[in-house]
Amino acid sequence: MRPIAIKILTIILFAIAGISLGYAQPSKSSAKITGALLDEKGKPMDYATVSLLNAADSSVVKGTLSNDAGTYAFDHINTGTYIIKASVVGYEKTASKPFSVTDGSIVTVPGLKMQQASHALNAVTITASKPLIEHKIDRTVMNVENSVIAAGNTALEILERAPGVSVDKDDNISIKGKQGVTVMINDKLTYLTSTQLATLLRSTDGTTIQSIEIITNPSAKYDAAGNSGIINIKLKKNKQSGTNGSVTLGAGYGSTFKDNGTLTLNHKEGNLNVFGSFSHDDRKREHTLNIKRIVTDSTGAKTYFNQFSSIPNDNHNNSYRLGADYDISSKNTIGFLVNGYFNKEQDDNANKTYISTQPNVVNSYQTTTSQINQTYNNIALNLNDRYKIDTAGQELAVDLDYSKFKNNSAAHYDTYFYLPDGSTMAPPVFLRNQTPSVITIRTAKVDYTYPINKILKLETGFKLSDVKTDNNLQAQKQVNGSFINDTTLTNRFVYTEKVDAVYANLSQNYKNFSIQTGLRGEYTSSIGNSITNNRVVKRHYFDLFPSVFINQTLNDKNEMGLSYSRRIDRPGYDDLNPFVYYLDQYTYQKGNPFLNPQYTNNFEFNYTYNKSITLTLGYSHTSGAITQILLTDPKSKATYQTNLNLQSQNNYNVNLYAPYTIAKWWEGNVNVTGFYLKFKTDTLLGGKLDNGKAAYQIRTTQTFMIAKGWKAELSNYYNSAMTYGIFNIKPQYATDAGISHSFANKKANIKLSMSDIFNTRRNDVTSYYQSNNLDIKQKNESRITRLTFTYNFGNNKIKVRQHQSGADDEKGRVKGN
Template identity: 30%
Template sequence: MKKFITILSLLAFVGTSAMAQFPGGGPGGPGGRGGQRGDGNGRPGQQQTPTLNLEGNAPKGNSKITGFIIDEAVTTAVEFANVALYNKENKVVDGAMADEKGKFTLSRVAAGEYKLVVTFIGYADKTIDNIKVEKGKDIDLGVIKLATSAKQLDEVTVSAEKSMIEEKVDRLVYNAEKDITSKGGDAADVLRKVPLLTVDLDGNVSLRGTSNIRVLINNKPSTIIASSIADALKMIPSELIKSVEVITSPSAKYDAEGSGGIINIITKKSTIQGLTLNVDAGAGIRGSNLGLNGSIRKGKLGVTMGGGGRAFYNKAGVSLDQSTLVNGNTILTKQTADAFDNGIFGRYNLGFDYDISKNQSLTAGVNFGTRNFIRTQDFTTNIYSNNVLNSTSFRNVDSKDLSNSVDVNLDYIRTFKPSQEWSVSTQYSKSNLKNNFLAELLDESGTLASRQKNLNNNINQEVTVQTDFQTPIKTNQMFEVGLKGIFRQVNSDFSYQVAGATGDFASDVRNPAGLLDYSQNIASGYLSYTYSTKNKYTFKAGARYEYTTIDARDQIKDIDIPAYGNLVPSVNISKTFGNTTLKAGYNKRIQRPGLQQLNPNFNLANPQNITIGNPSLRPEITDNFELSVSSSIKKLYLNASVFGRQTNNSILRLSSPSDTLIGAVITTFQNIGTQQVFGSNIYGNLNITPKWSVNAGVDVFYNYLEGQTRNVDGSSSLSSNTGVVVGGRLQTQIQLKNGWGIQGFSFFRGRQVQLQGTEGGFYMYSVGFRKDFKNKKGSIGLATDNFFGGMVRRSTLESAQFKQVSVNNIYNQNVKLTFSYKIGNMRMVEQKKTKSVRNDDVKAGESNNNN
């Protein structure tokens, strides 16, 4: 049925008999429909009326039959509808396709009696009988109205159903729109279910054991992602996500950034003609969501507008046991804290696309994201010196992470012939981030003694301009070339203020105010060549050169960071044997530091556990190798891969005791490390029945890290740490009768090594049910997450000077009710091909927000 639908969308006439009788009625060129020339861009070309070829037996005349085809509900043109003319013997004698305005013309019609049949996917067939044509006289049928066919739409939905997991030549695709348990969540909930990916409880993403990746949204970057991937994922409601692409071996066409690979989140776009409005809502004991998305398309112009928001509320408990060695004395810190989190996140968009002509198009869009995360924590801290209690303090902290971002893009693409195209893409992005806290310090009796606050304002903006050109060479080769410029500006302005129990705040002389002005400009160009052989070998090789200049200054002086250039090669080879594909790849990648690694602001919300950035960081350089095999065996799909990764100049977290704050540990970032990773991924999908599928995967990798750490006497020495990390996932989905569906999911990741300790493992699970309405326009669902008491994660840090054990209890049990409904009329149109900016070059920060 899926193949049948594909053929229908390419035919100029209904039925294989019509196709046989008209040479112009077969499929067009790449991207075209039958009876017309395709523009190679997924769009039909200019209409051409087919020529009769009935071996001299078809009558020819000089009359015309014309008319306009519209949708009876929304009174808009039905573009490219199929028109067939039958004689009294019920044989096709002529045919055509409607143009973009719904108009069709049948020329050279002989005198006689006929009937006309109009067809298009998603509509009921329309037959006009008793058409009498007189010699030399034209007939205008006027407006012909087509009614939507619910039955046909149902067939399209079922037969075009995608698998949850698809593997393409250069990427793995997770079709998130089929996931019924993620409704009411955010992008982090979706990414947790994607093979090869790990998303921890804070929303930090890693690919094959590394968090040095690049996340794109619809092939585009966002400045909020540069600040923190975890924060950005919370802004994107799960209902907006169509699919997630995991690219482990990017070609030279992609920016060199992202040592582990690229994750591309594809949101739902309008592929319909007419006017629609989608409503998604959900309510749960941990969070609620609301989304509205509308689209209207008429002729050459399409407009989409909408977005979604999510609010959550969650409790957490944290304990910290920490011992430090200071001047020969052992300082023991025991700390507990109860936390309550409130967050409101949203992402909203307005988009336009316009066909200038059959081979030129413009797209433009504005995306706005907002994030408001508020955490209240009540700390109790006991400090012991040589096992004797030295002090007890109470600290109530209100932290506010507030941010908003805007991305504006304008893109142009021109197609010269099939697969030969030139594009220009531009984008402006800006994010504003406030990371503030207000602390109240209480004495042992609980009386307010003093107050502290930190004000930290950050701005991250960038302008990107790029141009790309690709052209085929013969039928089995492709050449691609492109140029790109990124102009990035990062600013951080921070200050600490103190006050007594009453009175005004004043600057803290022990922690003076500071700032960072950081400008980064990147010029790059690439060449890529693809060659395919008749015996199903495909070779893709390319190289990219990037030159980076940096100007940085703090409040006092310039920061000397020399310019640097990088040549980044990539090679990918694949070979297909029947249902089995073997792939091998090598690429070199760059990982530049992100805002949270650069920001020199001391985060003193918890004075026993402080984080500070380093504006002098330089990029990491990584060599990646991978070998994979995939095969389909009846109802079973299997994919297995082995990979290796060597990273030099690695950016690692480095912790050491504070010289001024007793019992405190300060964490910063340094280019001190070398990291080696070797591992394997095994993934399988089994369709037990057409309605029941099960997929599972296992990830195993060995991690070796080494770097310079600080000794007790203040000197440095080479330290190392090794370990094996195991993770896995299991998911099943069943489609039942009468529109019912059920899905279950579970995931775990074992303990992961760090240079100075380990990061605790964790697991997650969920079960969901959904009931589709009979008209297929809506559904209602019920899902539950982690219903056996929430999560516990235990992590350690250790060196010659200190030892830290932290336990994080996250009470994230959740039950949620979801509702989705679609109103308006829709019909299928061709999805347009677009080009847009892709910035893949910033190491995203880590988040300490638990929710």
């Protein structure tokens, strides 16, 4: 461990211990019973049925299921003598010896070993139907696995349907109106910027996703990045013995044809588990854009621009995943994983811009056609080791990761200038550029869990990350029939960033009360080197990120919690890159190498009634808020997009989630989010920004069991108008529906769905601030009908159920796809 990491860890441990001294004594309460289930090899036995029986008459007092770690717990137990009984398909039933419980005690039952039954059960299928949306104490879970509407969609399209989540025109993901979301896959960071992340999520077939977790206030164990929280995408895992898998084939049609397919394979025998998957999809998507803007020069003269663009995307995505887990012993599991993607995209854009000096009178116009061919390649390697030191929960986990991205783009832009009558106004301009980029990420992470006693647990660890990006924009302009280097656009930018992090969490669980205090320290060292411009920006800074979580169970139906955490968002790699990305001579995008990180303090109160209805109140304050804005060059009259640090951003939010059952065959839920988002800064474009507006989002989902083997879903959402920085975002709304049928002994499933049935989903934005006078109307192809077929094959015999440890994707804050 680097020296500074050791120092920070020492500080954190002492700080956490000091904070927790006042909570060391448990209050009087009713009794609690805990224990663990193991198989014949000593591995945790998950999802077994556990019953608490009266020793006197064997009557059932309570029942539960063991969790992923094989543990179980019973709360609010009266004084008496009891027996624990456990059962699971394929294993002999087992029971504990009688034990006594006194008032306020915490009893740990010795681990129970379950022996495999003498005969195997053939073709046994156990189906547990989870609701589409689950609200837990620290997160909201969207169970995608059995969703009809998810079939044929990508991970990005499914995210757009998650409660409180929205995706804007540039694929930026927001939670409750706030950007700055950190995305994880199987509890591992994706070190990607919004554009690179969008490519990864478009390459991920929805049929490979088990669930999506939305964590709005993460603990110190998680990376401190992400001011609005974390979205954790859980991929499916196959725990059946033998060789098995599934194949998924899909087709869709909107304005163009789309197809997708996924093959998954799994082989589990003895101590070895090997798994893999491959997904491919072809999709062409239409996108239309209309931009109206008024540019005012220093003399007060106005120029009117009216731009129409057709921007179709033709994507061919391929993603793969191959890994293995091996149980060295009953306590130690090692694994490796290699995953990645290789994608191609072609954009054939057509832009037409009318230019006027007064409204509704065209003085000239220009057309720009562009052809952009892009390739995206990624490979990620992971080695992991999980060592369960004892059955009390002491555990050590190690992860080593390496990721490499190689992206290439070649673009041609042809611009022609005309007078209103169609005659040539000026000679055409021909430009081309190449933008190769390489991003390399290395990380090492160690996590250690130590139960100090029955009520006190310590979690600690450290993480080292090392990122390097190398972007080389090469631009040429045609002069006298030959292309020559354009020095105004050509640039090479190299960015390196190292983050050393350590953390410690101390949690205490009493009868009806629990508290967790945490502290994370991160030291960041970065260098942004614009080689062409001979400009270097260096940064070195250390930050502490405390977190506190308190939960109180009032009674069987009422529970409430309070949480706080401090977060950071470092600028995206491309947001720092001073490159100019050209659309036409009046429209482009450029980075800002002087962006600083933003810091957020999050507070959240939640209340749960009857373990189903939840109410959440939240407040966050962000200083140095990284915000997308538009600037205008008064000389060239060009408008360009970039990012700046604003003084502050405040967010007040409330969320209500309520599931309901109308009949045995008709269930649903409603999720309502209200928020007030306010941006403030003293100087911006020559003025003072103090802009805020209340907004709300409503999403309802209904599930209908219309007949045996038949299931239907209906989903509706509405996002009201809202304000973000200098932009005013207009309302959005849509309706999705689908139906599925399972047959062939539930091995086969066919799903038919349609997204945005009424074709209402739009992304329209205006900006009227200081010199900005802008109106953007855009429409992505959103009404798509999909037919998806899935077939599960292979050995379905239940032999050995073991806890499976595997590693998944690890990437980051990249951009450039």
